[in-house]
Amino acid sequence: MAHRDLPTASAAIGIPMTADDEMRRVGLTRMKLIATGLFLAAAAVFLACLLLGADAGPWVGYVRAAAEASMIGALADWFAVTALFRHPLGIPIPHTAIIPRRKDQIGEALGVFVQRNFLTRSVLGEKLRSLGVARRTGEWLAEPEHARRLGDNLGAVLTGMSQVLRDEDVQAFVDQLVSSRIRSTPAAPILARVLEIAVEGGHHQDVLSSGLRGLGRFLDDNKAVLRSKLGEESPEWVPEWIDDRVFAKAFTALQRFLGEVASTPDHELRRALDLRLQEYVVALRTDPDAAARVELVKDEILEHPSVKEWSASLWGGLKKSLLELSNDPSSELRQRFQSSIVHFGQTLRDDSELQAKLDRWVEGAAAYVVDQYSDDIADLVSGTVAKWDAVETSNRIELQVGRDLQFIRINGTVVGGLAGLLIYSVAQLIG
Numbered sequence: 001m002a003h004r005d006l007p008t009a010s011a012a013i014g015i016p017m018t019a020d021d022e023m024r025r026v027g028l029t030r031m032k033l034i035a036t037g038l039f040l041a042a043a044a045v046f047l048a049c050l051l052l053g054a055d056a057g058p059w060v061g062y063v064r065a066a067a068e069a070s071m072i073g074a075l076a077d078w079f080a081v082t083a084l085f086r087h088p089l090g091i092p093i094p095h096t097a098i099i100p101r102r103k104d105q106i107g108e109a110l111g112v113f114v115q116r117n118f119l120t121r122s123v124l125g126e127k128l129r130s131l132g133v134a135r136r137t138g139e140w141l142a143e144p145e146h147a148r149r150l151g152d153n154l155g156a157v158l159t160g161m162s163q164v165l166r167d168e169d170v171q172a173f174v175d176q177l178v179s180s181r182i183r184s185t186p187a188a189p190i191l192a193r194v195l196e197i198a199v200e201g202g203h204h205q206d207v208l209s210s211g212l213r214g215l216g217r218f219l220d221d222n223k224a225v226l227r228s229k230l231g232e233e234s235p236e237w238v239p240e241w242i243d244d245r246v247f248a249k250a251f252t253a254l255q256r257f258l259g260e261v262a263s264t265p266d267h268e269l270r271r272a273l274d275l276r277l278q279e280y281v282v283a284l285r286t287d288p289d290a291a292a293r294v295e296l297v298k299d300e301i302l303e304h305p306s307v308k309e310w311s312a313s314l315w316g317g318l319k320k321s322l323l324e325l326s327n328d329p330s331s332e333l334r335q336r337f338q339s340s341i342v343h344f345g346q347t348l349r350d351d352s353e354l355q356a357k358l359d360r361w362v363e364g365a366a367a368y369v370v371d372q373y374s375d376d377i378a379d380l381v382s383g384t385v386a387k388w389d390a391v392e393t394s395n396r397i398e399l400q401v402g403r404d405l406q407f408i409r410i411n412g413t414v415v416g417g418l419a420g421l422l423i424y425s426v427a428q429l430i431g
Helices: 021-052 059-085 103-117 121-131 133-141 144-164 167-184 187-201 203-221 223-233 240-263 268-286 288-303 305-312 314-326 332-350 352-387 390-430
Strands: none
Touching (some): 187 268
């Protein structure tokens, strides 16, 4: 098989280090030294046997055979373990440096393995049912300290959102939302219902009485102004004393009429007002022209600069209030929020039927995610592995499993020696 160059670090990204990697590195180095020490010990014994020669006694052959087989086993297993992670001695021997060379394929296989063995309805459903998500969630939320922490997070979340969202965009959205909502709601039926309620409860008569009394006070306060206005409008040839008498009589009659209407519950004017309002309520519900006139007035109000300025400022005031209240632990908003969390947690903790509903919802949501996005999750796994630097990936995998793999070298040295001794012994017996 032709040698293929390993991916370079410049085309890949590093793997984040973990806190226990240094400890794993020390352990791996120690095991490598032990395995290498055993090989060197076997080599020393073999060399000693060569120097002693057969004249030292028949036992030399047995020891030499065991040492020789130990070296062979140690070298073979060193080659096998090293070939997983790199080229032995830097020589690009075919079928070595398996992990760096096949990193992408390993990532794809890992993604498929995760998808087929973990991201399935049956596996997730069984796991979620065993966890009792709803019950545990209720127990956690029922703790006041946890509710307080969520209250703190509420302030942080709202603050973060306020920093991310542009005020002008939110203001435009709120303004459009309010305006569109009001414009899309027919005003005539609402006005008809309001007037109907007012007539049924006699509230319009109270308003009329208050208005008449207010008008009377207004006329008294401005009596001199009204008299002066009459003098300006009266012909010059009319004597002033006649203007005084006319004004006094008209003013008194008007005040008497206003007081009479205000103090008489069944006054004819009040009955006429009831009748007109009832007719107008019917017209609002049945006459398209009357409803159109109300809609026209509504549109004129919405287009007024003062109303548009008010709707545009809604977000600013709401944002300021929410931030102040959410970041103040003693605010009523925070207290109510935390109290609601505790109450919900207690309910969820004690209500088995609610727990069952929430567990079914969680299981259904997980199943939906698995059905819709398991391929994407598998691609995420394989794609992430593909981005890693090949050499660093090999080194990090070796940190995780290399210590155990060094036992293969140790076992190869020991088992090889025993096998060599056994084979030599059998050969001596046969020969």
